[in-house]
């Protein structure tokens with residue numbers, strides 16, 4: 435099982451493999467050590483986030499979102515160009531190809547688990563346990579929680 439997380443201290447993106455056989459995560463950049471709480475990982479299953487106190491994770495594709503957006507944008511731009519050139523068949527061929535690439539990628543890219551609160555990602559997880567797909571309500575709850583704690587931290591500084 436691997437984890438990719440944002441270091442809580444220096445915000446560097448850290449990646450660590452075989453996290454089931456260790457009890458600490460360490461940042462390669464600032465050397466910050468995050469202790470993995472006991473029973474967080476059991477039987478190749480994750481019960482909670484290892485970086486933040488949240489126990490709410492969701493199943494998502496381990497696919498860079500930017501790349502997905504880029505493919506769709508390129509497809510749309512290509513079809514617009516073809517449309518401008520009155521190439522009707524090419525227009526639809528490009529749109530169809532874009533959709534096809536999306537579908538194929540969706541099938542081949544493996545799932546991973548992501549934390550709602552700190553965006554840490556976990557891959558190579560055998561079973562997703564009770565975790566399900568993205569839930570907007572849960573996401574919203576965590577977003578508001580973060581916004582609140584940030585504004586609280588901000589007001590403390592003043």
Ligand SMILES: [Zn+2]
Pocket residue numbers: 441442443444445446461462463464465466
């Ligand atoms: Zn760090």
Ligand SMILES: [Zn+2]
Pocket residue numbers: 483484485486487488549550551552553554
């Ligand atoms: Zn987290």
